[in-house]
Amino acid sequence: MKVALLSDCYPPRTGGIESQVSDLATELHRAGHAVEVFTATPGARGGHGGAVEVVDGIRVHRMALRLPGGLPVNPLAPPEVRERLRQGGFDAAHVHLGVVSPFAWDMARVTTDLGLPTALTFHCVLDRAAPALRPMLRAWTRRGAVLSAVSGFAAEGVRRAAPGEPVAVLPNGVDPQAWPVGQARPAARPVTVVTATRLAPRKRVVALLRVISAAVERLGPGALTLEVYGDGPLRPLLERRIDALGLRDVVTLRGRVPRSDLALAYREADAYLSPTRLEAFGIAALEARTAGLPVIARADSGVREVVTDGLSGLLASDDDGLVDALVRLAADATLRTRLAHHNVTTPPVQTWDRVVGLARAEYRRAGA
Incomplete structure (x- = not known):
């Protein structure tokens, strides 16, 4: 399976989403899947403007602008990402979302417009933002996107934002x-x-x-x-x-x-x-x-x-x-x-072998 992971944040930035998306890419690659990452985060050497780096065997598309502090924002990225996804032969797209993640929200529009099987995972608690997101989520799920969150706690907010839609739990993983x-x-x-x-x-x-x-x-x-x-x-x-x-x-x-x-x-x-x-x-x-x-x-x-x-x-x-x-x-x-x-x-249940299996299940659900 060839999977595109799309996220505002990615190493060399540090943080929860950055490490989890990076580790997921690594674990999917280790499990035999082809993985490419699209991110608005510049590379360690300043890679931006669509530059492609290969990091541990994974192609990383640096769709970044030159902004102060390497801010992961690029409203100009969608047309170029759309073309790369169209030509890339991807089987699924996995978009990683937070409440404030403009690149990921743009990417969800791009992947669902293309008809690419799309899994949307929320790494945040929507709380009072849930009602404002209903129109967007309704549009994307009507195009076949499937919804998940990193915990049952976070999934509660996603369900309020998308009433009637099934919301899976796709936890973060640990080695x-x-x-x-x-x-x-x-x-x-x-x-x-x-x-x-x-x-x-x-x-x-x-x-x-x-x-x-x-x-x-x-x-x-x-x-x-x-x-x-x-x-x-x-x-x-x-x-x-x-x-x-x-x-x-x-x-x-x-x-x-x-x-x-x-x-x-x-x-x-x-x-x-x-x-x-x-x-x-x-x-x-x-x-x-x-x-x-x-x-x-x-x-x-x-x-x-x-x-x-x-x-x-x-x-x-x-x-x-x-x-x-x-x-x-x-x-x-x-x-x-x-x-x-x-x-x-007693090891935790959120080990990467289980999380990779749950991610693959989301990609199959998106493509069904």
Whole structure:
């Protein structure tokens, strides 16, 4: 099967959609499928304007403009992409959508206009945007496009945007070999908590500091440390907030690190904390859970799809509940050991072999 993956964002940009689309391309290629990627993200060496790069055997069409910061936007791309798809002999198109993803929305129009079997996957929670998207989704599904989302939580919003249309769940994938489990850590102080996130408002990183501050106040000095991996525009604000809350000895901003370094950090940690709401999936939480870490997260997010409360982690209904869960986990070594043992001995279901199978099922459904 020859598949076109179309996405605003793709490496060398970093982020959830970027890594998942790239990994999906790699895994489809490894499974014997021909894969080409169309993206509005420039290449590592500035490739743009339709330049084609071959990355790990995958042809990547860099439909990018020269914009400040490599912004992945190109309203001029549709005619050229249309022609390349028409001539490319593709069996299916897979468009990866967010609420704000102008290139992907354009690509959905292009692929459905061509009559190319099209799978549309939402990597976002539509929430209040759902009603505004109904006319577009109605037009595309009438042309045969099929809908999916990366979690059941995200699929709820897609169903509100496309009443009566079946919406499949096509989760993000994880490679357990990339996140090897470590040895069970002895009961020791301080308990090391980690998180990996973009330092941006949507990720609620300021709320993360409030949760940590409240937990430290209840647990006492020396009971807890937090290692934050990732970078973003809120880093200066977070540094000021860390000082204002008196958390300089508790919270360390580690910055962005390679995936291999993050995996090593997980092997030395005791738990993973995610403060996000309206998160469509929570790939970072899945990776931490795969590495054996108990995960503390909010139940009103897609993280609930990868964490079972009381079995692989603790879920909370609000931020106060996150504080309670963190205090409970930090104070109870037996609980930490039990949750970690489950995660170490029970691989997640969102492995790439299963995800590739589900993706192929979506391509067949689109072509039916």
